[in-house]
Amino acid sequence: MTEWTSGDLRLTNVTKRYDTFTAVDQLDLVIPRGSFFALLGPSGCGKTTTLRMVAGLDQPTIGQIWIGLKDITETKAYQRNVNTVFQNYALFPHLSIIDNVAFGLRRRKVSDHKAKAMEALELVQLAHIATKKPGQLSGGMQQRVALARAIVNRPDVLLLDEPLGALDLKLRRQMQIELKMIQSEVGITFVHVTHDQEEAMTMADTIAVMNAGRLEQVGDPATLYEHPKSTFVANFLGQSNLLEATVKSRDGSIAELDVHGVSLRLPVDRLENGASAVWLGVRPEKLRLVANGSAPDGTGDSNRLTGVVTDASFTGLATNYLVRLPWGQELMVVQQNDGTSRVAAGAQVTLGWAPEHGFALDAKQDAHAGAQDQADDSGAA
Amino acid sequence: MRWIRAHLVAIAGLLVLSYMLLPNIVVIVFSFNKPKGNYNYEWQRFSLDAWTNPCGTPGICDALGLSLRVGFIATLVSTILGTMVAFAIGRYRFRGRSSTNLLIFLPMATPEVVMGSSLLTLFIAMGIAPGTVTILIAHILFCLSFVVVTVKARIASLDPRLEQAAADLFANPFQAFIRVTLPLVAPGIAAGALLAFSLSFDDYIITNFNASPSSVTFPMFVWGASQRGTPVQINVIGTVMFLAALLLVATGQLISNRRAKTAA
Numbered sequence: 001m002t003e004w005t006s007g008d009l010r011l012t013n014v015t016k017r018y019d020t021f022t023a024v025d026q027l028d029l030v031i032p033r034g035s036f037f038a039l040l041g042p043s044g045c046g047k048t049t050t051l052r053m054v055a056g057l058d059q060p061t062i063g064q065i066w067i068g069l070k071d072i073t074e075t076k077a078y079q080r081n082v083n084t085v086f087q088n089y090a091l092f093p094h095l096s097i098i099d100n101v102a103f104g105l106r107r108r109k110v111s112d113h114k115a116k117a118m119e120a121l122e123l124v125q126l127a128h129i130a131t132k133k134p135g136q137l138s139g140g141m142q143q144r145v146a147l148a149r150a151i152v153n154r155p156d157v158l159l160l161d162e163p164l165g166a167l168d169l170k171l172r173r174q175m176q177i178e179l180k181m182i183q184s185e186v187g188i189t190f191v192h193v194t195h196d197q198e199e200a201m202t203m204a205d206t207i208a209v210m211n212a213g214r215l216e217q218v219g220d221p222a223t224l225y226e227h228p229k230s231t232f233v234a235n236f237l238g239q240s241n242l243l244e245a246t247v248k249s250r251d252g253s254i255a256e257l258d259v260h261g262v263s264l265r266l267p268v269d270r271l272e273n274g275a276s277a278v279w280l281g282v283r284p285e286k287l288r289l290v291a292n293g294s295a296p297d298g299t300g301d302s303n304r305l306t307g308v309v310t311d312a313s314f315t316g317l318a319t320n321y322l323v324r325l326p327w328g329q330e331l332m333v334v335q336q337n338d339g340t341s342r343v344a345a346g347a348q349v350t351l352g353w354a355p356e357h358g359f360a361l362d363a364k365q366d367a368h369a370g371a372q373d374q375a376d377d378s379g380a381a
Numbered sequence: 382m383r384w385i386r387a388h389l390v391a392i393a394g395l396l397v398l399s400y401m402l403l404p405n406i407v408v409i410v411f412s413f414n415k416p417k418g419n420y421n422y423e424w425q426r427f428s429l430d431a432w433t434n435p436c437g438t439p440g441i442c443d444a445l446g447l448s449l450r451v452g453f454i455a456t457l458v459s460t461i462l463g464t465m466v467a468f469a470i471g472r473y474r475f476r477g478r479s480s481t482n483l484l485i486f487l488p489m490a491t492p493e494v495v496m497g498s499s500l501l502t503l504f505i506a507m508g509i510a511p512g513t514v515t516i517l518i519a520h521i522l523f524c525l526s527f528v529v530v531t532v533k534a535r536i537a538s539l540d541p542r543l544e545q546a547a548a549d550l551f552a553n554p555f556q557a558f559i560r561v562t563l564p565l566v567a568p569g570i571a572a573g574a575l576l577a578f579s580l581s582f583d584d585y586i587i588t589n590f591n592a593s594p595s596s597v598t599f600p601m602f603v604w605g606a607s608q609r610g611t612p613v614q615i616n617v618i619g620t621v622m623f624l625a626a627l628l629l630v631a632t633g634q635l636i637s638n639r640r641a642k643t644a645a
């Protein structure tokens with residue numbers, strides 16, 4: 001088990017079954033006190049179920065949930081010092097905003113509940129609408145009220161179930177920044193559920209990637225992105241090119257891999273001990289694309305592949321290419337718009353990357369795991 | 382021609398409305414009549430006699446009083462019981478839930494004559510003499526179904542996440558019910574209660590089966606009186622009831638309008 005300190009939220013072997021269907025499968029998690037933790041995964045992977053178990057709205061079939069040294073698995077929802085910002089806010093329509101925010105304080109018989117509720121509303125910059133009813137507010141305002149209503153209780157853990165899901169993109173970006181600021185201001189543990197990988201990466205200290213009820217990988221955003229441990233994480237967090245490779249030799253710190261007859265290099269520590277068949281991964285923005293003949297010596301990187309550009313689309317910030325390799329596979333390449341000349345479709349090019357930008361994944365996994373979910377999500381967002 | 386076409390919907394609406402309201406208007410107008418004989422069927426001349434002496438016909442105010450009392454108690458009991466049944470059916474899964482659901486509908490589907498006569502048979506078989514108590518039992522019985530159906534519809538439209546949010550905000554089940562569920566279901570309960578009262582106040586057939594000569598409700602009085610003549614007081618009480626109902630509906634509308642304005 002991982003190290004933990006008092007005040008951390010811990011899930012040990014938490015499993016939730018509905019009849020024969022397992023929604024959450026043997027989850028082991030330590031969420032450090034005061035951290036901004038994101039639970040990321042595609043629709044239906046069990047994120048909401050996990051949150052509901054932490055909130056006490058659902059009971060785990062097996063496993064325990066702890067806050068610090070206290071096992072709260074059997075504690076009733078209303079006795080847990082945990083609050084939730086619900087996916088659709090769930091504000092009480094018959095109560096004014098201030099009464100909504102003061103609801104939890106009143107139940108706990110906090111004496112100056114009105115003043116504290118006002119303070120929380122000020123924190124989310126909505127003090128001026130305290131007497132209105134939820135129905136009179138815009139989605140973004142309701143979202144903030146829901147946040148204030150939860151935060152005002154200063155819970156040990158604040159659970160946020162896709163709190164920004166219903167907002168449009170611009171408001172969403174703004175709220176992401178605001179949420180992050182509020183979190184560092186109040187210092188409460190935030191567990192933020194999302195299926196938007198960009199949101200998780202910009203906001204969270206630590207991300208746990210879930211897939212089909214199981215934990216795929218936990219780590220800080222940079223680690224997850226640079227060193228994914230599974231094809232699912234590689235494809236779900238950003239995009240990845242995965243090449244079928246066999247390990248030819250390990251020589252000191254560098255391993256030689258064979259990819260369809262081309263020799264490519266990778267730091268040995270990226271490889272599992274004894275692995276021979278792997279997916280060699282490289283992110284699209286790590287590839288440098290040079291038209292053949294334009295530069296004296298291709299790209300200057302030690303890993304090189306040649307191919308033909310089949311598609312080039314200019315997005316302003318960058319150009320996205322698809323490059324077909326001799327064995328028919330197409331690689332995604334993102335080239336920053338740094339002033340270098342762009343290449344048109346049909347051009348013969350060389351792709352190069354530094355060996356340390358590569359990563360290796362077990363070849364037994366599906367190379368497309370997580371890719372479809374990602375495409376769906378960006379389409380819906 | 383074009384004017385007619387443009388206002389066709391409004392004209393049709395007004396026609397239907399006057400069709401529906403004409404009887405009420407006749408009742409109101411004839412409450413100011415001074416009839417020649419026993420029957421208040423022909424307009425003679427304007428008079429306030431009945432209005433200044435509404436209890437002037439023997440027995441009419443006793444009957445009205447009984448109807449109001451029965452209506453009040455039947456409404457109270459059926460609303461409380463019906464609300465509880467509605468919550469049980471709407472919120473809990475238990476054995477016999479769907480058959481309960483079906484059985485609740487039965488009294489609404491049963492013809493009143495059938496229900497009235499079988500109730501009487503039951504009371505007599507049990508040795509209970511017909512009277513105010515049997516009327517009450519009968520009224521509570523048929524009001525119950527309507528309350529259950531009205532309240533159940535409201536509960537079904539309630540977002541269960543609101544109660545979960547209450548629990549999440551430290552409200553124990555009782556507090557969650559009092560602070561969140563009940564206020565949100567209240568309009569349904571109020572509608573059920575209004576319906577129950579008007580059904581009880583209005584009922585003739587079932588009541589008639591289960592009444593005794595000493596327990597005459599207002600509808601029974603009107604029917605009985607009409608054999609010998611129709612006192613103008615009936616129109617007065619009818620008018621008052623109509624206006625009271627109108628006032629109730631109007632305030633209800635006003636409140637929900639205001640609520641919609643502050644909540645929508």
Ligand SMILES: Nc1ncnc2c1ncn2[C@@H]1O[C@H](COP(=O)(O)OP(=O)(O)OP(=O)(O)O)[C@@H](O)[C@H]1O
Nearest residue numbers: 018021023041042043044045046047048049050195
């Ligand atoms: N009460 C229930 N009975 C049966 N199955 C359920 C129940 N609640 C959830 N599930 C199933 O458990 C799985 C996980 O659901 P959950 O709501 O946790 O997903 P999620 O990750 O929050 O998805 P989304 O991003 O769409 O909100 C789903 O396949 C869902 O169908």
Ligand SMILES: [Mg+2]
Nearest residue numbers: 047048049161
């Ligand atoms: Mg969910």
